[in-house]
Amino acid sequence: MALSPDRRLQFRIVGALALVVGVNVGVLSVLAWSGLRVAAASGWSRPAVVGVPAVVGAVLLGAVGLVALQAGYGSRSAVAGLEVTVPEGDGPRNVAGRVRRLATQAAVPVPSVAVAERAEPTCLTVGSRRSPTIVVTRGLLAELDDDELDAALAHEVAHVANRDLPVVTAVAATVAIGDRLLDRERLLRRVLENAVLLGLFTGVGIFVLAVPILAIGVACLVVSAVARGLLGVNAIALGLFAKAREYAADRGASRLTGDPAALASALETLADPRPERDARLHASATLGIVSRPLPVAEDDDDGEAHWVERYLPPVSLEGPAEPRGLNRGLVWLHVRLVRPTAAAVRRLLRWRPATHPSTEARVEELRALERRRHEDA
Template identity: 40%
Template sequence: MSAARDQPPSSGFRGRMLGVLAVLVAVNALFVLALLWGFLVLIPTTVGFVFTAETAVLADLLRLPLSPLLCLVVVVGFLGAQVYYGYKRVLTGSTAGGGDGEHAVARTVRKLAMAADVPAPAVRVVDDAEPSCYTVGRVTDATIVVTTGLIDALDADELEAVLAHEVAHVANRDVTLMTVTTLCLEITERMYHEARLVRRAMTDWGSLTTRERFVLRFAAPLAALVYLLVAPVLWLFPRAAGWATRQLSHAREYAADAAAARLTGRPLALATALTELGDTTTAPETDLRLVKTCALCIVPAEPVTGNDTASLPTISRPAGAETRAAQITAWLDGKTPSAGETFDTHPPVERRVARLREIAAEVEGRG
């Protein structure tokens, strides 16, 4: 396993991470400024022009909503809050407590982290029948969340390969960036959704919450102005954040697959794990608000819910290499090539499996 230390992520992956980071910072900065400008400049100026009919009033549209220094402070604070709170927010679906950290999964993660030369992430095993696994964290720490459904679905080698995939995310230093990127997507999508309240009221009144109906009852003119003026300004941001999420997610999954194959020396074990998870995991509906967890999972999956547990299912014995190879061939032969996943947060599973099979062939050729 020590070979993993000598093979850092490729320069292409590093370059993509830096590119996504630059886009993320720009999207966050422009998003905050757009919100401030929309509410503090655009709406007041428009209302003033309507009541005064003075074209000179429109010159105010060119000013900043706050002083440059204060704008910078707000943007930096917004980014810092995402880094700090994004870690906990993704974990809110499950409840901590009940795990002792000394079970087989935690021991395997510590062994893999030592081989990858990274601090061992915390491990949470959640009592949830949905097979799922993901890693979240900040700069200083990380947590791997594993469900009992995942442990029950995979054999010992497959489970180790999946855990190696998650440790690889820590080693590749993409965990914090992905956590913040998905939170940025959720925030921008939610704000655009809220800005379109009037439109949603006209098309589907029954879907509105009590709070939204209260706003329409007592602040309908303001809601209309927000829809007409602010919503068009915010339209671009969920799309830019979604693009950044997809670019990073696709690149980091391929990089983590390759790193996990090096860590364990068993690329076919990860390949069969992906086929199993790809066939049995339920992907979320196309609601971008669920992407905060979906994009972090090893394959697209519903958000994890449940309590931590130290009572693990029995881990089954691993299959032989020939059996795995035959299983992968049969699975790929039965698949129709696709351009991308329905939810579009991950590369197609069949492409990932095919790449892992190529890595296995290279390893066998060198052996």
């Protein structure tokens, strides 16, 4: 039974891809305009061949190339730090043989299989449609019975058939980059707060540190604007098709195995018992069969705190419980208005769309498919 791409999902993917490419076009356009302005200010005369059509074409080509790079980065980040091995032969529980059978049945390129030495039960697919890789964890192989394992692997094969891997990987990677930029913004903000506090404490130091404070403040604003712009636009792109791709893969897996109940049972087994954990943007959680992140390698500093966090204390802007004197009104305004507003804005900016429907909703749809299957029989 060959699996054809889900048409409803394809329309959503095209919209998301257009949005992602549009973001890259915008970024590259700003860079190109800035470069041309700087070059013109330095006396460089633009050759006739470098006209508007050439610049537009270069920007569009560069935007498509960036999407391809983002997809590759997302695939790497999804398995970064995992102890992934390619099993000999068909591997434990004949996992490679199961994938080969399902891929042949779906008429899609046969994915390679890798096993991650992780106790968390999950699986995910990385790579492109021509050379996909299905990563399964030891926990998944231990938790699922044969029918459930076939259903989970069929879900991943359905993702390959639906051709949704490059777009969701590119979006997840770009959002991850935005989150990393927010981490840098947080560090810059702490440096800025400490510099301002030092300048105010020493009095004359505020004039000595004026230029560094201004430079750090501008850098903080730029990083913040870029990060939040990326996160906002890509969150919209992810919301366009993230849930739809999981429903489509569930339906495809049910067609491949003919057993929707097995996939429903697998999802219930794999559901993360800690749904309060924010795993929505992690690449392994975004690409997995359920929204469950896998442990990844620590940062380049081997898990040590950044020097800013080690040597610069956080600056508390909270006023005293009982403010007195001339500052009482300003402190009251900060405590009652500024701080709650800032907290609400931070919560809003941290919002991301869920990358998976709830397990309950997916199971209910699969149960409905199972009931219709029995009625048709």
